[in-house]
Amino acid sequence: MTAVLASESAVPRDFFCEHAHSKSRVLVLLAHKDGPSCLQAVLTCRDALLARHASVLLTLASHNGALTWHQQETARKIATSLPEAPAASFRQALERACAGAWPINSSSLFTWPAEDPLDWLQEGDREGSLPISAVRTPGDARLADLPGTVVRVVQLREFHVYDQAKVLAAATAGGWEPMPEEKLDDDDPNDLIGAVMFAAEGTGELPGMDCLTDAQEGRLLLSSREDEVADWSSEPVRVNFGAGWRLRRASSPYAAPSTAKETQPDFASLFALPAACDCEEEDCQKCHWVLTPRTADLLFSALTELADNAYDDAAELGDRPVSETDDGVWGVFSRLPQVAWRQEAEWRRGLARACDDLAGDLERGSWPQPTCAAEEMVLHLAIGDAPDHLEDVGNGPHAALPTHRDDYDFDACSDLFFQDHDVLWLYDSKYSPHEADDTNTSPVPPALHPSNWFEDFGNVPQRAPERGHRR
Numbered sequence: 001m002t003a004v005l006a007s008e009s010a011v012p013r014d015f016f017c018e019h020a021h022s023k024s025r026v027l028v029l030l031a032h033k034d035g036p037s038c039l040q041a042v043l044t045c046r047d048a049l050l051a052r053h054a055s056v057l058l059t060l061a062s063h064n065g066a067l068t069w070h071q072q073e074t075a076r077k078i079a080t081s082l083p084e085a086p087a088a089s090f091r092q093a094l095e096r097a098c099a100g101a102w103p104i105n106s107s108s109l110f111t112w113p114a115e116d117p118l119d120w121l122q123e124g125d126r127e128g129s130l131p132i133s134a135v136r137t138p139g140d141a142r143l144a145d146l147p148g149t150v151v152r153v154v155q156l157r158e159f160h161v162y163d164q165a166k167v168l169a170a171a172t173a174g175g176w177e178p179m180p181e182e183k184l185d186d187d188d189p190n191d192l193i194g195a196v197m198f199a200a201e202g203t204g205e206l207p208g209m210d211c212l213t214d215a216q217e218g219r220l221l222l223s224s225r226e227d228e229v230a231d232w233s234s235e236p237v238r239v240n241f242g243a244g245w246r247l248r249r250a251s252s253p254y255a256a257p258s259t260a261k262e263t264q265p266d267f268a269s270l271f272a273l274p275a276a277c278d279c280e281e282e283d284c285q286k287c288h289w290v291l292t293p294r295t296a297d298l299l300f301s302a303l304t305e306l307a308d309n310a311y312d313d314a315a316e317l318g319d320r321p322v323s324e325t326d327d328g329v330w331g332v333f334s335r336l337p338q339v340a341w342r343q344e345a346e347w348r349r350g351l352a353r354a355c356d357d358l359a360g361d362l363e364r365g366s367w368p369q370p371t372c373a374a375e376e377m378v379l380h381l382a383i384g385d386a387p388d389h390l391e392d393v394g395n396g397p398h399a400a401l402p403t404h405r406d407d408y409d410f411d412a413c414s415d416l417f418f419q420d421h422d423v424l425w426l427y428d429s430k431y432s433p434h435e436a437d438d439t440n441t442s443p444v445p446p447a448l449h450p451s452n453w454f455e456d457f458g459n460v461p462q463r464a465p466e467r468g469h470r471r
Contacts, residue, residue, distance in 0.1 A: 009101045011173035011207070012062045013037065015055040017048070024051035026058070028093070030102055031174040040104065042093045043086040054078055054090055061097035062207060065163070100166050100207045142232045143223055150221040150229060154239040157204060158213035159196050166208030171195035174206075215241055215471065218345060220319050264397055265300065267293035270365035273404050289412050293401040296362050298408070301389045302382040303359035303368075306332055310352030311471055319344045335381060337426035340450040350454055353469050354378050368417055371460050374453040376423045383410050383417075419457070423448060 010030035016039075018025045026042040042058070045051055057075050061067055067075060075094060079087045096102045143150060161167050168190055176198040178184070178191035199206040204214070217239045221227040230237050271293045309331040322333050322341035333341070333348060354375045358368040370376040387410060393399065406412070414421075425431065431444050446452060456462045 010104045011170045012097055012102050015058040017051050017055050019048050024048040026051050026055045043089040045082055045086045050078055058093055058097045061094055066098055143221055143229050152221055153218045156215045156241050157200050159209050160212050161209045163208035167206050168195050170206045171198050218318055265363045267296045268401050271296050273402055289406050291367055292404040292407050294407045297398050298386040298389045300359050300362045302385040303355045306382055307352050307355035314345050314348035338432050339426055339444055343450055349469055356470050357463055371456055371463055372454050373423050383413050386410055
């Protein structure tokens with residue numbers, strides 16, 4: 001009589017490929033509640049490309065609970081191309097991945113022993129057992145006592161749980177345990193919050209939920225400005241992620257403009273053209289230069305692209321300075337005068353918002369009106385970039401805009417949109433940081449120093465201070 005091994009259900013977390021000269025294998029990473037995750041073979045075949053596609057489809061099935069029609073057709077082609085045995089294994093694996101449950105023999109799982117004779121990390125008083133990180137970075141140290149640099153990163157994440165049972169099962173299989181029943185409240189009797197927090201500590205991915213928001217704020221902690229690590233801070237740690245950018249666009253007069261992926265503003269109506277006149281008399285109002293719909297459209301595209309690039313680069317660059325060796329890799333910040341290359345991440349996000357503010361002027365049917373030196377600088381960049389966007393518009397909505405003799409007159413934009421061009425002085429080599437004298441005194445006039453770029457001009461309307469950042 002053959003003994004039947006007891007089986008239990010594990011949760012597939014991911015799928016991988018292992019390639020050798022003569023064959024390829026697809027493996028599944030299984031999580032279960034009584035021990036560490038383990039790898040198990042799914043199928044073996046000779047075609048590395050088929051194995052790769054199979055692992056991708058299995059991962060999609062595991063994360064989404066189903067395959068789209070196009071993915072199902074691809075899966076059918078893969079099964080048809082595989083020999084009979086691996087094809088059957090592939091079809092079975094797809095069913096298990098969609099279900100989020102993987103039967104497995106309990107004898108093949110490793111479980112944690114009740115007593116681990118090699119559990120030396122628990123014996124903190126044993127000589128040499130203290131982790132090196134505790135010697136290098138004492139947990140009770142204050143900021144001034146740490147020899148290196150401290151970076152604070154605060155993360156905002158929001159998750160949509162569309163299948164609560166699947167999330168709880170996957171978290172449990174991964175080693176999560178809910179809080180005791182007496183500590184749970186009526187709103188969350190299964191400790192769903194704890195399960196999602198467990199997932200957020202890792203990749204933020206579990207079957208049955210999707211990530212809605214994933215934002216970060218980072219800054220250097222400096223003793224010179226009286227910063228302190230959180231455990232010793234006398235003030236609560238507060239981070240302003242700003243109001244929701246979709247809400248700001250819908251309700252605020254200074255809302256961030258629509259991005260290129262959304263509907264473009266109706267520039268034909270916003271910048272309605274005057275009746276045609278060719279008299280060219282000096283005092284004829286109809287002959288004066290106008291900001292045309294086509295010019296406004298290209299300026300808007302240039303400003304929104306600058307804003308998107310600036311937000312992306314600010315997040316990746318952080319507080320690190322731009323270097324001459326970067327070779328223009330930072331699309332916006334390496335184009336600034338060198339005196340602005342050492343600004344912090346929050347300053348760089350402010351420059352991205354300056355692009356959005358000017359694009360918002362256009363979206364409301366007004367000429368872009370710089371209110372500070374930062375907006376002057378990015379408007380100069382956008383005017384320089386705008387002609388290049390003409391190559392991208394093709395026969396789309398831009399081609400339907402009315403034509404005018406002043407279309408694409410960006411020299412006139414440069415002449416008329418600014419009070420002066422003083423900010424461009426900063427590109428002169430005498431203002432380079434390398435040209436400072438031995439007293440380290442900056443040759444840059446205070447009004448043009450990057451630290452003052454966001455100071456409002458006194459002779460134009462100010463931006464709403466509560467407008468926040470788009471992202």
